[in-house]
Amino acid sequence: QKEVEQDPGPLSVPEGAIVSLNCTYSNSAFQYFMWYRQYSRKGPELLMYTYSSGNKEDGRFTAQVDKSSKYISLFIRDSQPSDSATYLCAMSSVGGAGSYQLTFGKGTKLSVIP
């Protein structure tokens, strides 16, 4: 079983739809949870960052963490064509020598159709 599982999609939705992206994980040591967005031919960029279980909202984006179920979600409201990208979940735990190691999901490719 991989540490982080993410459905690769692709996911295609009409403009204005609500999008739900999910990841599950198996490592209880993960403490911090993130969503990165990666546009084609670009590097990933941090979109959302959460620590505790619960919801965190930022504009049209809501990140949800359920540590008891080892499940995280990203919701995008009123999706726009500019949201078309690959979304990667990421989780971190303490690594060696005091550093943190990020483990990424494989990413879900999202297309928002005008």
Add this chain to the structure above:
Amino acid sequence: DSGVTQTPKHLITATGQRVTLRCSPRSGDLSVYWYQQSLDQGLQFLIQYYNGEERAKGNILERFSAQQFPDLHSELNLSSLELGDSALYFCASSPRLADTGELFFGEGSRLTVL
């Protein structure tokens, strides 16, 4: 623009060869990370340097090595290249050793091994 610069953007080489990828982190960032991204494996952590010292190692092959120089730029050396080494190689930086997840990625170096 994340502020992280990677060169070259594209590289085509033959099996058995050696290449060097270069990364300049954001101004003031002391940590540099190298990641490999392929379609089947997703984003895989290779190695982390902090202020010139190796601090964490991931799934880095023995044929690969890296270093961080006094001016904080970093190089990833890939030798005895195999077809399977074809991938996107990303450099990321962050200000501190123990950043819990906010990394700033460059645009990547696309390596093709023929």
